[in-house]
Amino acid sequence: MATRGFSSGRKPPTDTGARLPPGQYLEQGFPVLSAGPTPHVRTEDWSFTLKHGPRPIKKWNWAEFNALPLTKMTRDIHCVTAWTKFDTAWQGVLVDDILADAGIEPPTAFTLALGFDGYSTNVPTKDLTGGKAMVALLYEGKPITLDHGGPARLLVPHLYFWKSAKWLNGLQFTERDEPGFWELRGYHIYGDPWREQRYTNDP
Amino acid sequence: MSDAPAAQSPWQIVTITRIQKRTPRVTSFFLQPSRPFAYRAGQHVDVRLTAPDGYQARRSYSIASAPETGETIELAIEKLEDGEVSPFFHEIAAVGDEFELRGPLGGHFVWSDGDGGPLLLAGGGSGVVPLMSMVRHRAMRGSLVAAALVVSARVWDEVIFRDELIDLAERRDGFDLVLTLTREPARRPADYARRVDAAMMVQAMTRLPAPPKLAFVCGSNAFVTAAAEALIDAGVPAALIRTERYGV
Numbered sequence: 310m311a312t313r314g315f316s317s318g319r320k321p322p323t324d325t326g327a328r329l330p331p332g333q334y335l336e337q338g339f340p341v342l343s344a345g346p347t348p349h350v351r352t353e354d355w356s357f358t359l360k361h362g363p364r365p366i367k368k369w370n371w372a373e374f375n376a377l378p379l380t381k382m383t384r385d386i387h388c389v390t391a392w393t394k395f396d397t398a399w400q401g402v403l404v405d406d407i408l409a410d411a412g413i414e415p416p417t418a419f420t421l422a423l424g425f426d427g428y429s430t431n432v433p434t435k436d437l438t439g440g441k442a443m444v445a446l447l448y449e450g451k452p453i454t455l456d457h458g459g460p461a462r463l464l465v466p467h468l469y470f471w472k473s474a475k476w477l478n479g480l481q482f483t484e485r486d487e488p489g490f491w492e493l494r495g496y497h498i499y500g501d502p503w504r505e506q507r508y509t510n511d512p
Numbered sequence: 513m514s515d516a517p518a519a520q521s522p523w524q525i526v527t528i529t530r531i532q533k534r535t536p537r538v539t540s541f542f543l544q545p546s547r548p549f550a551y552r553a554g555q556h557v558d559v560r561l562t563a564p565d566g567y568q569a570r571r572s573y574s575i576a577s578a579p580e581t582g583e584t585i586e587l588a589i590e591k592l593e594d595g596e597v598s599p600f601f602h603e604i605a606a607v608g609d610e611f612e613l614r615g616p617l618g619g620h621f622v623w624s625d626g627d628g629g630p631l632l633l634a635g636g637g638s639g640v641v642p643l644m645s646m647v648r649h650r651a652m653r654g655s656l657v658a659a660a661l662v663v664s665a666r667v668w669d670e671v672i673f674r675d676e677l678i679d680l681a682e683r684r685d686g687f688d689l690v691l692t693l694t695r696e697p698a699r700r701p702a703d704y705a706r707r708v709d710a711a712m713m714v715q716a717m718t719r720l721p722a723p724p725k726l727a728f729v730c731g732s733n734a735f736v737t738a739a740a741e742a743l744i745d746a747g748v749p750a751a752l753i754r755t756e757r758y759g760v
Contacts (some may be wrong), residue, residue, distance in 0.1 A: 311563065312612075315562065315600050319569065346741070508522070
């Protein structure tokens with residue numbers, strides 16, 4: 310149904326439109342969203358733990374983690390609040406390289422990303438491996454600011470951006486697909502922007 | 513096996529039944545849903561507008577009314593000069609117009625009187641909207657939960673729901689209101705004329721009978737950052753503070 314008096318004055322050009330998932334608009338800025346206060350995570354207190362269920366597999370401090378191979382990823386990102394930002398440039402450690410450093414193959418098909426603030430979000434393990442995701446340490450060549458999730462955040466750019474957990478402090482392999490913070494509060498269990506999987510009951 | 517219900521679009525048509533200017537930049541739109549719409553105080557909706565060529569624009573807006581208000585939903589929409597959807601509401605939308613709405617949405621920035629308190633609420637600009645839903649819900653339920661609301665606005669005439677909030681505070685039923693203006697002198701005794709800070713939050717908490725059990729902070733990213741830091745500095749544990757940011 311057309312809305313009386315609403316015109317498509319902001320309709321993006323075709324080449325832009327093809328990069329915009331359904332229901333998204335192009336944002337030039339970088340909006341900040343979070344469910345609670347911004348935690349002041351200092352690199353000297355920072356650590357990252359890989360876990361299988363409750364059992365730690367390997368833990369890195371900031372210096373150890375920064376010694377892992379760094380990879381560049383430039384991707385479009387899509388927030389469930391409907392903004393999309395093109396060509397965001399990140400550098401960080403691929404999840405593949407974290408697993409290689411720990412000397413393991415993924416033990417389960419599901420993963421929870423965990424944050425210093427108590428946040429969690431679930432991602433199928435196959436969406437984190439194969440070069441698809443990283444623990445980002447730099448944005449546009451500079452340390453990630455606190456309000457954007459620094460010192461380190463997950464980057465899973467092919468899913469809605471709430472999956473790219475801020476203030477990351479670990480990845481936990483789980484036997485089942487366990488809903489995380491927003492997934493327990495009405496948001497989609499998988500969150501594919503191209504299928505517009507925003508809320509729990511979206512197909 | 514019984515027949516499954518027919519798949520239903522999560523979108524529904526709503527009709528504008530009333531329009532009320534709240535401040536120079538904020539107008540309330542009262543909407544009649546076409547399907548039953550049950551929500552909790554603090555939740556938001558998605559709005560979708562469709563152009564004749566099929567182009568759609570979608571934005572999220574918080575609900576200002578309380579669940580007890582009845583069938584009508586109130587959205588208080590601020591006009592953003594460079595916006596795409598809010599200028600439509602401010603310049604074109606009229607009573608009787610229909611558009612698509614989805615919701616209610618959000619399961620974190622919500623409060624019901626059964627959740628208890630005391631409550632510390634802080635809203636910057638139109639960030640007061642979801643908090644207004646909580647305050648109205650509390651009043652309509654006759655709740656005795658103590659609540660203090662800190663509202664920051666640039667000037668007196670930009671305090672959304674100002675007169676209603678002052679009336680509610682004058683009931684002295686456990687709800688208290690603190691106004692702070694960033695570009696004008698304070699108008700009421702014990703109000704402020706500066707940006708939110710820890711001293712202001714400490715003072716706001718003295719109006720509660722006990723430390724807050726929950727704090728809700730909503731507004732721009734700059735406001736939420738400042739207000740949440742102020743609450744933490746005033747001794748409120750970070751885990752009790754729920755935030756909602758416009759993004760910018």
